[in-house]
Amino acid sequence: MGMAMSFMGVGLPSTQMFNYAMGTVYDQLMEKEINDFEDFHKSLLDLFSSFNASLPGKRYDAPLRKEIEACFTKWKGAADEKERKKVFIEFMRKEVKICKLDNTTLIVGLVMPPAAMGVKRAGESVPQLSLIKTIPDVMFVPSVTVLALVSAKLSRRIFSGNAAS
Structure with a gap:
C-alpha cells in the first residue's frame, strides 16, 4: 500500500x-x-x-x-x-x-525501585524506623526513585562540569 x-x-x-x-x-x-x-x-x-x-x-x-x-x-x-x-x-x-539518556540514568532508573522495596522491608524490622511502616509502598518507591534519579543527574553534572544553559 x-x-x-x-x-x-x-x-x-x-x-x-x-x-x-x-x-x-x-x-x-x-x-x-x-x-x-x-x-x-x-x-x-x-x-x-x-x-x-x-x-x-x-x-x-x-x-x-x-x-x-x-x-x-x-x-x-x-x-x-x-x-x-x-x-x-x-x-x-x-x-x-x-535529549539522550546516559547509562547512569538508565541503570539508576531500573535498579532503584527493587532496591527501595528492599530498603523499606529491611527498615520495617528496625525499631528506630517504625515510622517507615506508615508510608505506603506506592508513595515510597516512586519518591525514592525520583530522588535517586535527581541526585544521580546532579552529581553527574557537578563532577563532569556541565552547567545548564
Missing part, C-alpha cells in the same frame, strides 16, 4: 512540513518583545520548556548559552524579518538535539 502511494506522489514533502512547523515556532518566539539578548534567551528557553512539557515522547535539549549568543548576534544583524526567520530556522536545524 505504501509503495503504491509513493509512486503516485501523494503526501506532503518533509521539507514543506518542517518549514511550516519552524514558521509556527518562530511566530511563537516572536510573540514576546525582544529588545536584548536576555529577552531572546528567556524566550528561547521558554519555547523549549513548552515543547518538552506539551509534546509526548522525545525531549529536546536547549543549546548552550554561547550558541544562543552567536545566533542572537546573527539574528540581530539580519536585514529584514525574512532573513531573521531564516537565521532562526538554520539555528534550530543545526543546534537543537534530542
Whole structure:
C-alpha cells in the first residue's frame, strides 16, 4: 500500500512540513518583545520548556548559552524579518538535539525501585524506623526513585562540569 502511494506522489514533502512547523515556532518566539539578548534567551528557553512539557515522547535539549549568543548576534544583524526567520530556522536545524539518556540514568532508573522495596522491608524490622511502616509502598518507591534519579543527574553534572544553559 505504501509503495503504491509513493509512486503516485501523494503526501506532503518533509521539507514543506518542517518549514511550516519552524514558521509556527518562530511566530511563537516572536510573540514576546525582544529588545536584548536576555529577552531572546528567556524566550528561547521558554519555547523549549513548552515543547518538552506539551509534546509526548522525545525531549529536546536547549543549546548552550554561547550558541544562543552567536545566533542572537546573527539574528540581530539580519536585514529584514525574512532573513531573521531564516537565521532562526538554520539555528534550530543545526543546534537543537534530542535529549539522550546516559547509562547512569538508565541503570539508576531500573535498579532503584527493587532496591527501595528492599530498603523499606529491611527498615520495617528496625525499631528506630517504625515510622517507615506508615508510608505506603506506592508513595515510597516512586519518591525514592525520583530522588535517586535527581541526585544521580546532579552529581553527574557537578563532577563532569556541565552547567545548564
